Amino acid sequence: QGYxxxxxxxxxxxxGSLSLSCRADIENFYxxxxxxxxxxxxxxxxxxxxxxxxxKRVYLNSVLGRFTISRDNTQNKVxxxxxxxxxxxxxxxxxxxxxxxxPREFWGRGxxxxxxx
Numbered sequence: 001q002g003y004x005x006x007x008x009x010x011x012x013x014x015x016g017s018l019s020l021s022c023r024a025d026i027e028n029f030y031x032x033x034x035x036x037x038x039x040x041x042x043x044x045x046x047x048x049x050x051x052x053x054x055x056k057r058v059y060l061n062s063v064l065g066r067f068t069i070s071r072d073n074t075q076n077k078v079x080x081x082x083x084x085x086x087x088x089x090x091x092x093x094x095x096x097x098x099x100x101x102x103p104r105e106f107w108g109r110g111x112x113x114x115x116x117x
């Protein structure tokens with residue numbers, strides 16, 4: 001078993017920055033792909049960014065150049081640095097740990113981000 005805990009959400013003005021953190025209490029954290037997802041009211045949850053165990057990063061097109069995902073395997077943490085935030089970035093942001101072989105996943109409970117115009 002294990003769990004993830006996100007922190008760092010809040011209210012920010014358009015053009016501002018926020019940094020999200022996710023602490024993972026899971027065994028062999030280094031072996032998991034870590035992901036940030038978000039879900040805005042009335043929308044489906046979408047994958048924002050992911051960082052593989054080899055540190056390869058992939059981003060949603062709309063956040064490319066504004067968001068940066070990183071991980072610290074010594075502290076079992078993953079981060080999402082968000083800059084130049086826009087009102088359309090407003091959502092609940094979720095951290096997810098994904099292992100493919102064998103398959104296993106963990107989700108955090110989310111942290112809210114609100115960007116005012």
